[in-house]
Amino acid sequence: MRFGISKKLLLLIAALSLALIAASVVVSSRLYASSLKREAKKLCEETADSLAESITNERIDFMNGFKSKIEAAYLANREELEAASGAEFESFEKREEFYERFTEGIFPPKQGLGLSYEAATFKLEYQNLLDSMDMLSYAGGLDVASVFFYDAEHGSIVYLVDRQPEGSTLYNFPASVSKPRDAQLKEALETLSPTAYVIGTKCVAATPVDGTDGTVFVLFASYNAETETGVRLFSLYTLLMLLGATALIGAFILMFANRLIVRNVRKLSAAAEAFTSQIDGGSPERISAGISSRDEIGDLSGKFDLMQGAILGYARTLEEKTSREERMKAELGLAARIQEESLPHGSLRRGGAELTSFLKPAKEVGGDLYDYFMLDDRRMFFCLADVSGKGIPASLFMMRASALIKSGVAQGKPLSRFAFDLNNELCSGNEESIFITAFFGVLDTLTGRLEFLRAGHEEPFLRRAGGITRLGRESNYVLGVFDDADFLAEETTLSPGDTLFMFTDGLDEGVDPDNEAFGYDRIAGVLGASADDVNSAMYSALVDFCRGAEQFDDVTMLTLRVSGLTLRFPDPGYADIAKASESVLRELSAFPKERVSEAGVIVDEIMNNEITYGLAEAEDPLITLTLRVEGDTAVLMFEDNGAAFDPLTDVTPEALENSEGGFGILFVKSLSDSRAYVREGGLNRLTVKKNMV
Amino acid sequence: MPDIIKNPEAGTIPAEKHTTVEAGETLLRIAPVGRLDTVTSGELSDSLNEYDLTARDVDxxxxxVDYISSAGLRLLVYLRKNAKAGGRSMRLLNVNSVVREILRISGFEKTFTVV
Known part of the structure; x- marks a missing residue:
């Protein structure tokens, strides 16, 4: 819920007013009550003094006579009277009856005629005393008036005359006894001195009549409960009036605050909203809140205008910056295209070797680099490199490296020397210490011999019939950092059916949303499962794995496949000839059917020859047949571990006798284009080449 | 009643087509399927042993047939020798270019009656 300034102000004012009013009412009512009590005490005192004075001056004889009579009755019946003090009576009448017994004869009878002078005088004096007491009580607004004497020995008040408010049952009959309840009164009675005091709502004043021993006292008291109520009522009225006044003042303050603050704040708020909404819209302008007051709100409005100016300035800067970035992005895109165009596209085929590439840059321009081309008719050069860092610097360095590699390779140096020179070239002027990891290879497409050099780069995977391995034991330095570093090249031979898979760390370090890396095991898994397009299979596996996580690094892959096949037949029999023929026919199925059939005849004849003659006496006989396609030529290589035997020239006696043995060799010679036999390492190796077109 | 022999080694030739041997009153018709190489020629030769190869003309x-190797050629020579011994003739039908080339190289082109 919104809690506006007006509401907050109202609450604050109300709370403060209430607290102030309560405090002032409490204080003032206290002051008022205490002054009232003082007045009441003074009144009691003066009234008691007046009565005492009037008794002393006008009817002291009557008073003394009346007192001695009651005193005599009291003394005669003291114990009985004291016991009756505070006792319960069935009714007022019973009580009256009880006390009248003791004062019989003191008061003239209520009925009957013919009063004695003495009795008439007593009655008159007594009535005068009552009238005086009533008059004084009435005039002073007092509740109780009494005349009594004090029996100091027993600490008892003995009543002579008592006046109570009308209807009260507390009337003290003449001769009735009570104990002084208040310490002030008791002390005054014992010392025969006047007293006046206030206890709670009770105000009491007692004055001795003539100050002699055994004198009577007059007492006036008021129970000013009504006065208390009056004070309370007065307080309540005051409170209500003050509250009303406060509410009025509050309303005025609110109106004023509304005019002064809230209305202006709303104006500011509306201006801010209008300004914000047009910022989203397009061409924003300053919007004035239209506040002219010279106070804090006016200041705020001024600052708001300043802020708008700052925001507009910032927006303009941002716009310029954005358009600069757009231009930069477009240029980067162009650079990326130039870079991409500088890399070879499509696959490179020569003989049985086929090289395919794949590059997916992470940013606009990448730091990955690959290249491949033929050095001559037979030798295929390829390289895969990763420049440290990303973006434009990496890309520029990569372009430089690319040019250096091309020109370096053209000089025809051995790989180790080529890497040595390339490293030194890259080291010179490389203040940024950008470095390159790289894998270089030169493949003799005829023999499958591969010379390669690994400079700090990931070992490629090599998939062959026996399984998947990593290639490259020598780990050379990265390029571009250490001058005159030595680089060691290595060699291996790729057989038909082998696949060499090279990649940059964008592949194995590609992560999924849980930050798990793609890793070597998954690469090996995909490589083992995919037959044809390894690069595409690998990339789609990576994309599936990453589940939309951002690609942080360039992903570059080179796949070198040596087509053809290698078949091994331990302890070969004639049934193996059918297997071999079928594999060869399948491998060559892209060529014309007649040529394929002729290749089938060649396989049949040569293997038949090997099994029938060459291996007849061999221990653990083994035939290995490899097929490699070099362009349009099928190269079939037959190896066996039989006795040295060149079927092309050696004609055994059995072969001469058996006419179709001779036919076999004749067919091979007629259907192929070249044949070569060597005896090497205890093996007969017959290589037959056949043009397949 | 012509006999139909199914090649026992079905794996060596396409499963849907089989080498057929039809032995009639006067004609033995042999129609191999696939390669006629070291393995299949031997098998075919074995299956033909139940017939009197001198009693009928041979087609x-x-x-x-995809191609024929020297082993297949040997079978042809064997069949022809038997037929000739019984005074019968032998004809090679539907010879394709590969087979013709083999016959040419071996010099049997003129020896066989190629139709």
């Missing part, structure tokens, strides 16, 4: 149909 050897190459319509479904």
């Amino acid at each position: 050897f149909d190459f319509a479904e």
